[in-house]
Amino acid sequence: MLQALDDAAVGQWCRAAVEALSGARSRLDDINVFPVPDGDTGTNLLHTAEGARAALDAALAGESPWAVLARGAVLAARGNSGTILAQLLRGLADQLADQPPADGPVLAAALRKAAEGAYTAVADPEEGTFLTVARAGGESAVAAVDVGRTALADVVVAAADGARAALDRTPGQLTVLREAGVVDAGGAGLCLVLDALVRTVTGIEPVRPALALPDRHRHGSEHAPHQPPPGPGSEVQYLLADADEVAVTRLQQRLAELGDSLVVVGVDTPTGREWNVHVHVSDVGAAIEAGIEAGRPHRISVTPLAPVPPPAPVPGLRAVVAAVHSDGLAALFRAEGVRVVVCDPDGITEDDLHDEIVASGAQEVVVLPNDAGLLAVASRAATRAREAGREVGVVPTRSPVQGLAAVAVADPGQRFGDDVIAMAEAAAATRWAEVTVADQEALTSAGRCHPGDVLGSAEGDVVVIGPDLASVACDLLDRLLSAGGEMATLVVGPDEELGDAVCGHLSGVHPTIEVVRYGGGPSSLPVQIGVE
Template sequence: MGEVLDGVAVLRWSRLTAEALGRARAEIDALNVFPVPDGDTGTNLYLTVIAAADALDELPDGEPPDSARIWRALAQGALLGARGNSGVILSQVFRGLADVLGPLEGPPDGTAFAGALAHASGLAREAVERPVEGTILSVLAAAAAACGAESSGTGLAGVTRAAAAGARRALGRTTGQLDVLARSGVVDAGAAGLCVVLDVLAAVVTEEYPERYEVPPRAAPPRTAGAPPAEEHPGPQGPGYEVMYLLDAPDEAVHVLRERLDGLGDSLVVVGGDGLWNVHVHVDDAGAAIEAGMAAGRPHRIRVTYLDAGERPHAPHTGRAVIAVTAAGGLAALFEECGARVVRRESGTVPPLAVLADAILAAGDEVAVLPNEPEVLALAEAAAERARDSGARIAVVPTKASVQGMAALAVHDPLRRFGEDVIEMTRAAGATRFGHLEVAEQEAVTSVGLCRPGDVLGLIEGDVVTIGADVAEVARHLLNRMLSGGGELVTLIAGVHAPPALAGALEDHLRGDHPDVEVGVYDGGQERYPLLIGVE
């Protein structure tokens, strides 16, 4: 058949691209020296395309869905699963193609595809705060230009071949466009991955499949006569952490977010729209980058990667320790009474990553970390990764609430083997449902209806399940919901703004309606939440 880019062809392209990048990712990783030599560009591109292909596989069975749905699913899957700087940019390529080709009534011709690739190139460049030549952006622009030059009177096969060939020619030029590439004797890794993507596309359209898709080998860096050999990598320069997250935020908030993140670091790429964004940035202060997202909207799927900048850390102390992160003084005292070392954070913020990493390093050579907030979890993983370079054994117990952290500490046993101790702490945390009360500050739509400023919200594991005007009434309803599936121990942690008689009233309620449940009441001193609840 050939020369068709319909829904079936897009499905084939996504699957074959994932396979090709899977085979080539180690070679692409070896080229990765810009923007930081962390050797993961091929892997990130592969994982991004896998996410896009998986999104297509999740479309309903039966008759093949229309091309518009397939293009949308491809772009959305890549957006949600994008990894790394190049992966986020590649998601924009898919989005640009989807914008133009998805609405067409039939398969695109050469002219339509050329226009779509030009649109994709423009979107990708706009997404990068400070574009650099000699990268995937340059190669994408060259592919679009070659495509456009070929599109007049040429079919789809000729245009896709031109795009792939133009990208390959531009790839060879990247070495001379960036000093860091020239010093290492490599082409740009992200651009090499894009060439594989376009090569596979041309193969699918023409039905001419090569035995393999070439990745340029890494050459020896050029040397000046008499000069000593250059280091493989002179050591990473610039920010030490890659921060990525999905962000639910209104479009108008993203401009301010871009400005704030641009002032914090580099390699800033923000893509998306219609309230959902994928944010990528390299920074020294990962916590500040996450807080910027919290100020703009709701960040989730947060990932923080230590880029191995600077000297390797070392762990000066030995022994077993548990570190708990909290903002509240009362909770800090509770954790310390249970034997944990506490890292304090300001209410509504996350702790500085460097502070958390230093605390882990100072704690011992076997350390369990209790983040106690979803936003802190990714930071804790990055801090742990950094600390592991010292040779210490670090485990992050995925506690998303302080009551889960307390449950984990309750079963902590320093006499057990470290791995077994972490498993038991993780089990205890996972067996603890958590809820809390908070007071709405603005009007919003929740899963149970509209809330207005001053309304009391009852949440279970982050989801609003009840809204009311009275703190005690909402708390009783929340407890009943949380105990509907059973429970042996209820933990109540009162905050600064809890009514004085709240804890006692809830104890009376539990004795009357749930007499078999053990109750523990504590003063947490937290500012934001009048009440924290745990059910084990």
């Protein structure tokens, strides 16, 4: 039982929240009928929380986890509910960053203050929504302290219970919720986040009744009880840099005139203050132009509020979707007829892979993650696509060289299951390795490394540490080929001379080995190696 919310607990809470939102994502999407029934509240909340977790994972020593959590959430926030969740976390950070670990009374005050800040971030707040639930959680926490229940466990339980009670009242506050027979989806997501806080502090998971699905699910109707207003409309969202408070105030006024569901949240970053801007408008161009007048908008996204249904999968059509980390690798896989998702600075998400699966139009889809860190993401994307009626197989490729080996044996003429098995066997038969440069001191399987050391890893374990790229790559290949092999595949980054040196070593020391060399690898991985 925690007595105060220290730095480690902040990280544990964030990871518990991501886990809870991941498990409930589909149901939260299903009950999303306000402000428009676009079925993405759970997805947006999860993406926002995952951004916070990723920021914590990449945080530098000495940074306040509260500040990092808020920054990651604001910069990753998607949608109305995701942006409000980010504002709530930023409000907590404003109160708790660089302070002693929060005890019960301190956290209670911070929760109430953060909820007040969330109200001010929304241009036209309505009751029966995320905001109502957040305020109830903060007020319940403070009320517990006022009657002497000051322990941290008492405060977080009071906040979670108060929020859940407010959530149950939301259908009586919004007609669209009452007609659909659901509670507010954003508020439900916040309740999951607060329950994750209870679990972090007490070790006990609160027991809650399942969220009821909309009437259209219960009665089999194909029509939602609430639809977006007639006429054009889009959700516009972007990050805004190089803008001062005066410019942002003018921007808020302009966007309020153009549309609704306006939320603007600011956060400090290492390069200056940035703002996450979200609004529903009919005139997309005017919303973006307003951002240009205020500062420098980037990561602009525009989503129709009445989304076009995805095309039905074509029976018998098969596609392969691969995740890659450079444009060069993307071109390489595309040349083999593979659809690709290229990693951007924020990484590759479940949505990215799922959207590419759907966009393929194929009934049968093979997914190649090509990165050990993307296996779980690919699996979740595949599960969502299967729920929509597609056949999807994930081949657990941990490197692009394994992905290339899998693509080489793909045969659309085979039964889908047999094709997936053959691709998986080809990937598994390819031992993979890579050369990187250490950016910090660490203890590895091959000994201690220091910043600037060249590391050669095989199957994810560091086996060689050396002073230069060429010698480490050659040593790594010698070790791999000592266990046998007929073909070596090299994916070389921008340094062509490095590729020449490695190929020269292979021809001189291992003349019987067939060598296949590709360019276009990411600069972060100067050489990637596959041995079959």
